[in-house]
Amino acid sequence: MENTLLKKLAENVKRQRGQAVRTAEKKAWLHSLSEFVRVLDDAGLGAVEVLVEFPMPHCKLSSADVVLAGVHPVTRADAYVVVELKQWGSATAVDADADLFEVPGLPPKSHPAEQVLKYRNQIANNFGALDGHPEAVKAVVYLHNATHTTVGDLLLGAAVEGVPLFTSSERGGLIEYLRRNLADEPGHLSADRLLQSPIRPNQHFLRKAADVIRGVGQFDLLDQQLDAYNLVNARTRLASQANTKRVVIIVGGPGSGKSAIALSLVREHIRQNNRVAYATGSRTVTKTLRQHVARKDAQFEGFFRYFMEFANSKHNGLDLLIADEAHRVRKNSSDRFRAEWRSNDPQIKSIINAAHVPVFLLDEHQVVKPDEVGTVAAIIAQAQALDVAYDVIRLDGQWRCGGSAVYDQWVLDLLGLGPSDGEWNGGIDPEKWPGDPNFDVVLANSPEDMEEFLRAKLSDGLSARMTAGFCWPWSDPNPDKTLIPDVILGTWARPWNAKTTRDRIGSAPSSHYWATADGGFEQIGCVYTAQGLEFDWVGVIIGPDLVARAGKFVPRREYSRDKDLIPARVTYEQFGRHVRNVYKVLLTRGLRGVVIYAADPETREFLAALINA
Template sequence: MDAILCGVHPETEEPSYVLVELKQWRRMELVGEGLVKTSDAAAQPVLHPSEQVRRYCRQLLDFTPRFARAPRLVKGIAYLHDAVYDPAWQMDKTRVDGLGELFAADTQKDLAGFLCSLLDTDAGSAAGAREAAVDLLAARHTPARNLLTTAASTFEKREEFILLDEQQVAYESVMGALEKVDSKGSSEAKKKVVVVSGGPGSGKSAIAITLLAALARRNRRVLHATGSKAFTETLRATVAGDERLDEMFKYFNQFGSKRENSLDVLLCDEAHRVRGLPDRVRGRFRGQIDELIDVAKVPVFLLDEHQVVRPGEVGTREYITDIVNLKGYEVLDIRLDGQFRCGGSDKFDEWVRRLLRLSPERPIVWSELVAGSDDEYVVDAAESPQELEAWLLQQADLRGGNARMTAGFCWDWSQPVEVDGTRRLVDDVKIGGWSRPWNARPEAPVPGVPSSSLWASDPRGFGQVGCIYSAQGFEYDWAGVIFGDDLIIRERDWVSDSGSSKDDRVNTAKDADFDRLVRNTYKVLMTRGMQGVCLYSKDPATNQILRKFAR
């Protein structure tokens, strides 16, 4: 917020708060529901100022229980102090709840009147205004009960996951840990940290979402957090179903200033993406994992160690357990053995680990590994990118489901270009005469193309090539994976080359670290498919070996 005005209401004498969003815009053009373009933001639409401030108000109401009990105390305004009112702004449509009032330079009298109706201007109210400000700063920030009730109602309308075997063990362990902490009281209870580890498709996210729904129904203070923008935005779009619930899905870096034990449970999904070694804060070492542990009575970390794909990601079982032990808390360690992605094929996950030398066992031909079993997972390799793309289309057409192509980050990722007045993606991924664009960049939307966060789930995603940042955490039926020159085979072993990588987040890592990260990257890309995968390497020698082992 640019400002929060704290005062006393002139009629009720209650505390009164006005959230203020200031805009230096000189013009504003409506281009869609809640979206505008300005002279300062011509490249892409931005939120309507009224919608922007309304969301800030909702955040305050939903995560500050004292305001949730009395929402009348909070109002919001957007003030375009350099602009002249334009009827096309449709200001009348925004004046519905007092949370998004809009004013311009030539409506200052209206603005003054609005503020005077909410904030007592009498000097005698100064002490009350100061008290209101102190109360705001001291307010406890945690999911408000009415938000949890809304979440419970929404989740009840959705089909729940059926948890099996170790998945149910993980669920019951979290519920049991919370019950034990509650029974002793927060001052006496020893914090319990649950660490759930498992491979791709072992049900980690299913556990997290089931726990989120169950705890919300019990009005427990619970939030879900990840380190992935794409994953979080997809959960907001597909699970929340209500924009108020979007804020129940957070990011790992949003808990540094939260009070200790302000949550009952924090569900850290994709916890292998927790970042950063500890920094010295106020004379002691403190890192992101410390913050996540401290904020909840029962922190839950769900992770896959083979999905660490960037430098600085430290979310391993060993690292988290070491920190928990140093803090003197109890660890509940649960390992998921099941496989519910990749057709439920444990053998495929084993085949990938052996092929990429992430396992001590040597690579094996796929048909030999599954001989005599009823494993139906489809593994293939193509002679060209054209053949790989055709394979995906054929499988989706004949056997149903959705398909996506991904590749190692070995090509530039260009900004969209303007062609005949329309923004278009650039065909950056070029192999011989074949070329395709990467999916849209997060900060540069393109008409008719899904955002990078929704590339894996939006039907329009086929035809674009996804990278690790678009694919990790998601699944689709048919996966096509293109190996670049960052990982090739020479003399029967993999050789990594950071110089071939265009990923600035990874290619500056030390050779040994880069080698581990790039192998993990391809493992993630190879294990996105529910029904099958087709591989291709632009390096001819590597592709020949891939075709041998994919038979």
């Protein structure tokens, strides 16, 4: 019976996550779920509905171990208990602040009460069935292999979080807790109301970030995100106290929560009056953050900087330096106008020099130019050369693209990109789009159809932009400040986003604000203006620089207009890797859906067989 249940659970979780379940997780189910079922039986709650591996509303790769659904014994209203099950036998706080815990056989872990509280908040704040009734959701931790003595540090932390934690020593207390919150009555109707309720749309990152940086909101960081956040806080505290250094590398795909971690860290260290800065290698991203997050408030604007600014900075002048979009780190810092922003030192070395704890957040599948050298291997090599210890954390979550891990993997396979960062694999066969209720993939028959579809989304109050591979010329504006329609497909033609970085060109915003300002929809954006940003809907024109032949995508450099990719010094292999990464970036900018149009007829047929099948 157990084997049948585990097999069925593994199949459902694989369908939900888009990836196979690891053997270790199956073993955890076998031991933890078996014990918890016995607890429910002893509590006399056999009729309560048990939802196992309950997915978070905007990230299907994150899931609560168990959500119990039933009826409250006093109020008779729907009641839910989120349960975090751990097999830990012991846990010891890393330091007196108890943000992180050493668990035998595992990297430093966050407090399980903090983790389950985030799950509880995600469920209470996003499911329509709980509107006005967030108190209907409780959270609890059960460490069935531990005793009161072996996890004493955790018990102190749990009291602060307000989430009860029970070990095998307090098994009776867990039974009483469950009885106080759930009646011994069928819970299937309560479960149905939760599962069938509408889910609130994910709040746009920039709007949320503006609240977070001011301390009036927070990102609910989950799983590895929470571990990364607490690890950086612990490393910063210890390094500052001991006047030492520690490099932290956080790796994750688009939408995995890197920027949410980064801004949460900035807010926390502002609160602590620490010396902190947030830097990127993108003028578009930095200027967008200054405008939409700092909102021209001098108190916050100075926190958002460029990698180049640290070319000659004071050694350990900061406690914490967040290097977001670190895949865009250059070989060295160079600026035409400011000598203090120029250095022959590797830019990675300059960033490490600037703070007690430099944090590099990157996605190697977003390296799109030959002079971008931000890779895990390069950062580790520089840390080792400087004799600085380092940590590497990999994020598996997916908060963009409707939280669809299925879509993220489908794009990797489509473009022949390997599962690990920086890899590509021509042996991967593209798969048919299996569909996902949380994310729409639409194939347009023409650019006119794509534009009409996206314009309708704009009329519905959603954000949308059109993007393309860099396969058309990018002309200067006309004398009357109108833009030239360079992107030509048959009778349809549209201009690229404006070249200027300062002022509007007629109704067109400057290039830095194409993604967010009014009027941006009327121009076509490229990878350099879209990278690091997101929209409800994105349109992607796949140009003739990447076409489908014999069932796979083939790069064609002769059709590229990207001055960084066409010089002879860029090898064919380098061009192929970068152009695949370009389209990976563009295809993963959408929160709700993507509309794809291919300029090449054979490529359109290839995509139709995958998407419309």
